[in-house]
Amino acid sequence: MAGFALVALLAMTAATAQVTSGTTGIDATGNAASEMAACNNGTTQQDRATCMTEVKNANAAKRAGQVDNAGGSFSANALQRCNVLAGVDKVACEARVAGYGNPQGSVAGGGVITEIETVVVPQGATSVTIQPQTKSDTIIVIPAPQ
Structure with missing residues (x-):
């Protein structure tokens, strides 16, 4: 059930964590x-x-025809970059791409870091009590690996 909820949560969100062009001075x-x-x-x-x-x-x-800013492939591209990761790291990456978490920093300052707290449900557990360990507004619950 927790796995389904997580997949549904990620699938329902199409927003990406992008820095808007208005904040960079770049003409898009x-x-x-x-x-x-x-x-x-x-x-x-x-x-x-x-x-x-x-x-x-x-x-x-x-x-040269190598640039396509139309078609909304930014989310798909960002999600594809998560494919090099596995397990908890991949789920956390996908959550950040979906716009979850607390972004801090700037492109000019060296990068935007997004904090997401993850909780992995122990193998065989039927319930879990979550006690936040960070100031993050987002906690991702990940089912135990099968």
Whole structure:
């Protein structure tokens, strides 16, 4: 039952933990001229040289047909990155991708860290009492491995 609840919880959520473009200074339109202008006026969170290199590389990839920002594949891509993990780590990764947890930090500061507390139900247990051990707003209950 706990396994079904967890799967249902993850399946029902399509939101991803992404940093919105409005907070980064990055122009998400794909327009090279406006992206270069953002690099030149300092509204991005990168130094000018790095920003210009990324704009040039992104536009080269776009011209080569390697970039597709349409179609909503961001969630699928993020979930696919969780596939290298196993067990509790994979479930926690999928929960973070689904938007659960308490994100802290910024891209400019070196990264966004999302805290999620996990509780693994012991083998053979029919119930479990959960006592939070962190300040996280989210606790993921994972059934015992079979």
